Amino acid sequence: MRIGVTVFPGSNCDRDALHAIERAGATPVELWHADASLKGVDAVVVPGGFSYGDYLRPGAIARFAKVMGSLEEFANAGGPVLGVCNGFQVLTEAHLLPGALLRNAHMRFVCSRAPVRFESVETPWTSLFESGDQLTLPVAHNEGNYFADEKTIAQIEDEGRVVLRYLENPNGSLNDIAGICNEGRNVVGLMPHPERASDPALGSGEGLKVFESVLSFAGIKA
Amino acid sequence: MNIQETYSSLGLSDFEYDRILELMGRAPNYLELSLFSVMWSEHCGYKNSRPLLGRFPNEGPRVLQGPGENAGVVEVGDGWALAFKMESHNHPSAVEPYEGAATGVGGIIRDILAMGARPVALLNALRFGPLTDERNRYLFREVVRGIGGYGNAVGVPTVGGEVEFAPAYSGNPLVNAMCVGLVRSGDLVRARAVGEGNLVILFGARTGRDGIHGATFASDELSEDSEAKRPNVQVGDPFAEKMLIESSLRLLEEGLLVSLQDLGAAGITSSASEMAAKGGVGIEIDAALVPLREEGMEPWEIVISESQERMLAVVEPEKAEEVLKVAERYELDAAVVGRVAGHGDLRILNNGEVVGTVPALHLADAPVYKREVIAPAYLGEVRKLDLEELPQPEDCNSALLAMLAHPNLCSRRSVYEQYDHQVGTDTVVLPGADAAVMRIKGTSLGFAITTDCRGRHCYLDPKGGGAAAVAEAYRNLSCVGAEPVAVTDCLNMGSPEKPDTYYQFASCIEGMAEACESLGTPVVSGNVSLYNETEYGAIYPTPAVGMVGVFKDVSRRATPGIKREGDEVLIAGNFQPVLGGAEYLELIHGRVAGAPPVPDLAVEKAVSDAVRRAISAGLVDTAHDLSGGGLAVALAEMAMYGGIGAEVQVLPGGRQDVTLFGEVGGCVLLAVPGEKLGELEEHLEGVPYSRIGRTGGERLSIAGLIDARIDELRAAYERDLFERYAPEGGQIG
Incomplete structure (x- = not known):
């Protein structure tokens, strides 16, 4: 299986994502922002970082990058897409996911380890988890405070589209939301960084299951 | 004109x-x-410092590049090398703290890049005036924001550092940034046209x-x-x-x-x-x-x-x-x-x-200015300390809690949580330990980094303080299990044109150089920041030491937190604490005085080397350097980090506060399972050590003088340094 990782100017978790994908047993493929081609990958990760310096608004400029047009087609056709941190912000700006990520409620960047619970696991990126699974995942963001209007929140809650919830909310996000998916369940956005918890040498390997999930979902044994 | x-x-x-x-x-x-x-500015031309800097040793078996390039470079193994340097951005940060600190980080990253290395870790050594002053709070908040704002976006993890507060830094904060880069030794580039x-x-x-x-x-x-x-x-x-x-x-x-x-x-x-x-x-x-x-x-x-x-x-x-x-x-x-x-x-x-x-x-x-080194008059005065005049605390427990809550000793979590310390997925030991530990992907190799300096010690004893800064860095690296290799430094001083400051400058360098020679850690890069003065006077002489160490097997390492119930607790080193220059003396008694401990470099090296060998042999996974705040604070940190208490009995005689809160170089606390004790003792042969207690339970108790639950300790220690800070109390009976 080939998993692509988009690289925008200012992405800085791209190499970490490529490394985790390799560890999960898939072939990592770099997708340069200025190339429209997705190089025939089977899934795409939009990594964390500060694409375009977070200027204007995190993700606001990246969503217009050349690669995004192809990515939108890929997502709309049901292709598995995962946005992590800045990648989540990019996907909301591109309207592939609802809502927005606001400035953290305490107005400070936060880098820590957040205890989280998997809620809905019927997505390609969570297929190896059970609903209710708890683990601790690294977070590192300035704008992780998930917000959407009441109607949208009610809708994603009713449709079981909250993928991940904080047990201790680090940023003030509504309903402790740490991750959601789209209606088709193929596009997932997570504020925590599973790629940073993908190696027991760093203290936790549980995040690797996110990348193994997409292989398993595709019928490939991790 | x-x-x-x-x-x-x-x-x-x-x-x-x-x-x-x-x-x-x-x-x-x-x-x-x-x-x-x-x-020809001091910053670029090193007019006052060049004759003194020649005193530093800068050769060693692992040194690939000494001073004179954009950064020093040392060999790790398997063809890997580390480029590193520390640099000051004090003056810009004093007037425009966010941009001053941010561009300090940017500048040091480019120095590493210029060697052809990928920047992989950042650290910073910071000093501010007391947080009771609003201007200092502003400088502190904005400097930390600036470091985070730049480092987080650029994608290089900020993995460690230090921050201290003292009136001498009011209005003249110190912002020293260090960067470490990873490079194949064959790919090094140089700046020669x-x-x-x-x-x-x-x-x-x-x-x-x-x-x-x-x-x-x-x-x-x-x-x-x-x-x-x-x-x-x-x-x-x-x-x-x-x-x-x-x-x-x-x-x-x-x-x-x-x-x-x-x-x-x-x-x-x-x-x-x-x-x-x-x-x-x-x-x-x-x-x-x-x-x-x-x-x-x-x-x-x-x-x-x-x-x-x-x-x-x-x-x-x-x-x-x-x-x-x-x-x-x-x-x-x-x-x-x-x-x-x-x-x-x-x-x-x-x-x-x-x-x-x-x-x-x-x-x-x-041009080079060589000046006369004249011992200042103030030293005789400030080094006087009569213990008879100092009341002992009625309640050592309260004194410990007050110290743990002080900005100089409390948790740095509220600082390092604003820095992305995990990007790059190589940070093996997160901030808060004695040194940051990084791995090199695809190998068993790793490296550790620390920055150290006690400005107060350098003020009271410039030469001893300079040596102690190097010794502490050596000890911190050893406590995580890394072999110390080389030093970068950032010498922050007042005006060299004033004899007192020039003496401090020259003496700090002399002490550092002696320690670097004894410990076998050459200086491979560095920076000098002079004229750190305001109308209220000069800063404490603050020669920040950045030291890098290497691991053959980064999985063999130690951290301060207690890991298990029932471990034996040992102290390695000559545990003869004194109150001269101690945190306790300033925080509880409001005094900056006395003679700080002067490191015995031979013992220092023997203790650190023995501890490191025990860690590398897989015997010890719990070690902590005894530093500011003395034995009681070090044990409290081990208990809080691990969530397991300890009972410690054996203590030397003399004043209780000296034993609990006095400071001494060259001492390391260890916790080891009983079945490994014998083997550990073999490693410690020739090094002074004693068994002082055992881990377990939810309390820290020390010889009937300290008895506190871990959650009480944490309530004092885990404070947010950026919350509006109440005027300093400090005076506890």
């Missing part, structure tokens, strides 16, 4: 101007004078008027007028820096560069003249070819501008086009701005017309 007013306003003395006349054999024009002004006819390419951000005469500003005392020098502070763009990192590494990978140099203080002037002087060639720069971000800039402004996020490369003519293409891919401006020449001059042109010519060697040859 007459000529004397002109050169004075540029920071040059009469003596220096005469020297320029002599070297040039004619009167320089304004542009040439500006070149001398920035290159060679090859007459080769082209000089400037790439990165555009050049503006920011930071003009920044180096001159950084070489003066801070005063009321400093506010007005805010325009001398540069503005950082971490996004451009990220592009600069990726493009530089790509250019080197593709073998497109002859040499590479970052642009820091004094901009193009400094970079070009250093590259020329090192290569024994000349460089011609045409200011009109430099991509600008504003109109109407004079040639002299262009060549000394300190606009950030720029690099200068020497390139063979046939490869120039390819270089420009790579820069374009990363959306950076790049232009051929000059060429390497045979004449040995730094020659500035404007549309082909020469507007200034100075031999590069003259610019690199700032």
